[in-house]
Amino acid sequence: MLGGCASELVPTPTVMLPSPTSTAIVTPSSTPTPAPTATPTPSPTATPIPITGPPLKVGVLLPYSKGPTQVGEDIIAGMSLYFDSGGGIVAGRKVELVKEDEESDPQVTAQKARKLIEQDKVDVLTGLAGSGAAASVRDVAHSSKAILLISNASANELSRARKSPYVFRTSFSNWQLSWALGAWVAKNVAKKVFVSASDDADGKEMVAGFKQTFIPAGGTVDGELFSRPGGNDYAAHLARIAQAKPGAAFIFYGGNDAVGFVKQYDQQGLKKDTKITGPGRLTGQHVLPAQGKAALGAITTLYWAQTLDNPENKKFVADYRRKYGREPSSYSVQGHDTARAIAEALAKTAGDTSDKEKLAKALEGVRFRSPRGSFQFDPTSHNVVQDIYIREVKEVGGKLVNVAIDSLRSVKDPGK
Secondary structure, eight states: OBTTBOEEOOOOOOOOOOOOOOOOOOOOOOOOOOOOOOOOOOOOOSSOOOOOSOOEEEEEEEOSSSSSHHHHHHHHHHHHHHHHHTTTEETTEEEEEEEEEOOSSHHHHHHHHHHHHHTSOOSEEEEOOSHHHHHHHHHHHHHHTOOEEESSOOOGGGGTTTOOTTEEESSOOHHHHHHHHHHHHHHHTOSEEEEEEESSHHHHHHHHHHHHHHTTTTOEEEEEEEEOTTOOOOHHHHHHHHHHOOSEEEEEOOHHHHHHHHHHHHHTTOTTTSEEEEEGGGGOTTTHHHHGGGGTTOEEEESOOTTOOSHHHHHHHHHHHHHHSSOOOHHHHHHHHHHHHHHHHHHHTTTOOSOHHHHHHHHHTOEEEETTEEEEEOTTTOBEEEEEEEEEEEEETTEEEEEEEEEEEEEOOOOO
16 A cells, blocks of 8 residues: 555456547637536437537647647547537537647747637646746746636646646556555666656656665665756766666656667666666557567556556547557557536536636536546645556557556555
């Protein structure tokens, strides 16, 4: 048991086969939104759903043309999948996604957030892949009393020192993933680890969270090395790991860096004696094909696995494949659950988004069964409270997949 979160075994499910087709997403609009008078969101049926209020304008700030564009594409796809399942109508209001490109400069992204609020008159803001952009937009939302649902950025401070009554997060905090792994590795894998992580704020937070439970559980860290994102040369790191001969390595990289590290690690023959562990993006859906069998056996933590054996996930994966002709990712789940959280909150307010305090209170009470398992917001930090899965990369049905082998239930960030 970790911090009051019971560890319980999750059975290994079978892999579902794709059924590809594709449809378009909701188109944006810039029409101002008057105060609504709407009824709760109906369940999808063959009967046309009546529109009883003005458009529901959702401002979505994500990287569409540069940077981690796959994150933006998958989040918007997940959102559209959920909204389209109800005919594109929430609480009697037609959904309009008003998109703006997230920029590498956080202040430029903040300016776009102001435009969405002041000119486009969006009812809700969401998106944000990067923590720097999220922190800047958080300030805009807080000062404007605009509701913001962060659907990816993971910096701990967004649920702690920089929390806001108007800001919620549907993805995760860095602490949730790394804290969950520390004691589990000490108990089940090795008492000695070597750390290799990206030299940025997220990397430092992930390492700190891991050590917070790994060391009290009897673990020791043999060494730490950090590498600038995009470096992709890990010879020094791998040499140190080979020299230290720990039972496990805690690794935090994503994208091309994750591909490069895992493949070089395998080429150096380190997997035999030193198990790879780390947060979920190390072996995420988008990098596994490039990593290939070099990733086999890697242990990671995340709030979702494609193979989770629950009805909501089976339906989500099947619907996503049918709509887009490709596999969903964890980012797709984040988008899906962001859209559902909005819909659930509007069902509580009868479609009214004019009273932001009332809408925030409705979001605090949102609870549902998600493809990831249980979903709810902590009313204090506004971070998602969720199950965290210990996953292992396995080959199932000829495909490399992350399979849940254990779980920690209802993990809550300690933000107050």
